[in-house]
Structure formats: C-alpha cells, structure tokens
C-alpha cells in the first residue's frame with residue numbers, strides 16, 4: 001500500500017470511531033509512527049509503506065480509535081512554546097490553559113523576580129510555561145498526585161527549566177509569600193462526567209472531578225493575584241465569590257472560543 005492509501009484508510013477508520021478531527025489525528029499518528037514530517041505524508045504520497053511501518057502505525061491508530069487521548073498516544077504535546085511529555089499520570093494540557101498563562105504574564109508585567117505558585121500542576125504545564133517566559137521568576141508547583149509530580153519533574157528536566165515541586169494539598173505548608181497563585185483545579189461535576197467525551201475516561205479522575213478545590217483556594221489563597229481556570233458556566237459566580245471574600249480587581253476573561261474561563265482577583269488585605 002502507498003502512504004496516501006494508508007492515510008486515507010486511517011482517516012476513514014478514525015471517522016467511523018467518532019473522532020472529531022480524523023484527518024489531523026491520522027496525519028499526526030502516521031507521521032509519528034513513520035518518523036516523518038506531516039508534510040512528507042503528502043510529498044511522499046506514492047511511496048510504499050513497509051509491513052514493519054504498518055504494524056507500528058496500526059498500534060497507535062487502534063489506541064486512538066479506542067478514544068485514548070491523542071496526546072497520550074503520541075507521548076508528547078505542545079503547550080505554549082514547550083513540548084511536554086504526556087501520559088496517563090496527568091491531564092493533557094488544554095489550549096484554554098494557554099490563555100491562563102498569558103493572563104498571568106500580563107498580571108506579572110512590572111514585577112521583577114516574581115514568586116509564583118501553580119496549584120495542581122499536572123504535567124507542569126502552567127508552571128513550566130511561566131518559568132520559560134519569565135526566567136527571573138521563582139516558580140513552585142504543587143500537586144497531590146505523586147505520579148503527576150514525577151511527570152512534571154521529567155518535563156522540567158527535558159525543557160531545562162528549574163521549578164520547585166511540592167507534594168501537598170493545594171497550598172498547605174507553603175510559607176509564601178507569592179505574587180501570584182495560579183490554578184487550573186478540577187472543575188467537572190461528577191454527574192457531568194459520563195456525558196463528556198470518552199477520552200476523559202483515560203485521564204486521572206482526580207484531575208477532573210471538582211471536590212471543592214476552587215472554593216478552598218478562594219478561602220485560603222491570601223497572597224497577591226489569584227488566577228483560576230474555571231468551568232464556563234461558573235465563572236461569573238466564582239467572580240462574585242472572590243469579591244465577597246475580599247479580593248479586589250476581580251475580572252473574568254475568555255478563552256479562545258470566547259467562553260468565560262479565567263477569573264482573577266488581587267488579595268489586598
């Protein structure tokens with residue numbers, strides 16, 4: 001079979017398995033399996049695919065067809081200007097979280113050597129992206145999951161970025177002070193999970209299910225800026241809670257799809 005035939009067959013298979021973006025996924029999976037650039041799938045469209053290559057590709061395509069997240073099947077994923085290792089130890093970093101990073105960078109503008117803590121760091125995405133953009137920052141990242149922290153440590157090493165990793169519950173035991181506390185805490189209600197895409201079943205449930213972490217952060221984060229990624233339906237309510245708790249300059253910003261997603265406030269008392 002030629003590369004074009006294998007690619008078209010893969011697109012058809014992934015379409016039948018309900019994948020939303022079958023062509024992009026097929027291209028990324030085949031390029032990965034065959035160690036090619038995506039463009040080479042087209043420039044070499046009539047070259048034959050060897051049996052060994054097909055076997056390698058088939059395994060990855062089957063996993064994706066079973067609705068394993070693309071980022072887990074590929075083993076790495078781009079976030080901001082970094083490439084992060086991704087596997088079942090932590091949530092796949094989402095594009096909306098890149099907007100959280102951008103918002104933090106705006107708020108930190110003018111603060112030299114800022115002290116930052118990323119609560120619930122997962123792959124290390126937010127903490128590492130901030131350290132990458134602000135090398136002068138002292139960045140701490142916490143998680144309650146030792147597995148997630150191990151993955152974050154690997155990502156820090158791979159990207160040659162130095163951050164402090166702490167296994168703890170939210171901010172517990174951290175002396176501070178911090179100029180900015182950022183978090184993308186779990187925000188899916190347990191009863192919403194089943195209705196969501198099947199890929200979520202592969203991700204750690206502790207990274208997804210809201211067990212009051214957002215509320216507890218609002219009650220306990222008493223340093224500088226607090227920046228939270230939240231469920232779009234709850235953004236305005238969370239902004240009101242921040243105001244009631246005594247935060248100033250409360251503001252809601254939108255993700256790339258225009259959904260209310262990021263709530264920030266400044267602790268001034």
Ligand SMILES: C[S@@+](CC[C@H](N)C(=O)[O-])C[C@H]1O[C@@H](n2cnc3c(N)ncnc32)[C@H](O)[C@@H]1O
Pocket residue numbers: 090091092093094097119120121122123124125126142143144145148168169170184185186187206207208213
């Ligand atoms: C939605 S994921 C976000 C991961 C990463 N920050 C990102 O944006 O891709 C939430 C993370 O919070 C962690 N987590 C959940 N409850 C926690 C708690 N009480 N204290 C610390 N981390 C917690 C989970 O293990 C998970 O890694």
